[in-house]
Amino acid sequence: MKHFPREFEDALSARGRRLLRRPNAPGRRGALTGLLRRDFAQALPALLERALGDCLVLMDEPIPPELITDATENYAERLPKSVRVRTALLASRRSKAALRLEELGVSAMLRSSSFHAFAQALSGRALRKGWGTQVLCYEPGDYTGPHTDHHPEEPDARNGYVDLHLTFCNDDVAHQWLVSEQDGHLTEVTSLATRGGVTWYRLPFWHYTTPLVAKRGREASARRWVLLGTFLDARLPASRPEGRARGRPTK
Numbered sequence: 001m002k003h004f005p006r007e008f009e010d011a012l013s014a015r016g017r018r019l020l021r022r023p024n025a026p027g028r029r030g031a032l033t034g035l036l037r038r039d040f041a042q043a044l045p046a047l048l049e050r051a052l053g054d055c056l057v058l059m060d061e062p063i064p065p066e067l068i069t070d071a072t073e074n075y076a077e078r079l080p081k082s083v084r085v086r087t088a089l090l091a092s093r094r095s096k097a098a099l100r101l102e103e104l105g106v107s108a109m110l111r112s113s114s115f116h117a118f119a120q121a122l123s124g125r126a127l128r129k130g131w132g133t134q135v136l137c138y139e140p141g142d143y144t145g146p147h148t149d150h151h152p153e154e155p156d157a158r159n160g161y162v163d164l165h166l167t168f169c170n171d172d173v174a175h176q177w178l179v180s181e182q183d184g185h186l187t188e189v190t191s192l193a194t195r196g197g198v199t200w201y202r203l204p205f206w207h208y209t210t211p212l213v214a215k216r217g218r219e220a221s222a223r224r225w226v227l228l229g230t231f232l233d234a235r236l237p238a239s240r241p242e243g244r245a246r247g248r249p250t251k
């Protein structure tokens with residue numbers, strides 16, 4: 001790959017471009033491979049590692065031990081969201097991570113109109129212009145515990161919103177899975193160990209991400225990079241003024 005695409009459309013394979021132009025609304029959530037250019041997907045893990053390897057921030061929110069030590073009632077536990085993942089801080093455009101992503105062209109691509117159009121094509125919904133973006137990195141043992149991504153306190157998000165994730169695992173990843181609720185049980189399993197996989201979700205719903213597992217002897221270098229966008233529904237006429245989706249890591 002000689003140039004990082006400024007428009008997301010230029011990172012799409014022929015199949016991805018067909019989906020963009022003739023959307024058939026695959027559904028509320030799904031996972032597809034083969035939608036991104038092979039050379040783009042191959043190049044991304046090393047490019048992201050070089051750009052962000054020294055400026056990721058660890059998000060480490062374990063299960064509080066007091067939920068067991070202080071418990072007084074049988075079977076009364078309530079599991080809060082627990083997570084361990086690395087994230088690039090993009091809230092400030094002057095942060096080291098933001099500057100590196102700008103330089104690499106990732107930021108422009110995630111802000112491009114065709115990235116928004118792709119999210120609309122996959123979700124089958126009109127989505128608001130002005131969306132949140134994040135870059136996450138899972139290393140061996142990194143995971144996200146069960147949660148819903150429900151934001152009932154936020155009027156613009158309480159009735160649901162759309163996440164679009166692009167996954168780039170390097171060759172050292174053995175597996176990582178997304179487990180989602182289906183008919184009230186956590187039984188739907190999707191592999192996240194892809195290079196160039198596209199997943200999209202109409203949130204909220206119960207889900208968790210299993211710990212990333214490296215291939216034997218490759219624990220030091222296994223990485224799963226995630227580029228993601230969070231999209232609110234397009235405003236109806238005479239609705240609230242535009243807001244932004246909260247930038248919470250989700251997968």
Ligand SMILES: [Fe+2]
Nearest residue numbers: 149249250251
């Ligand atoms: Fe999530």
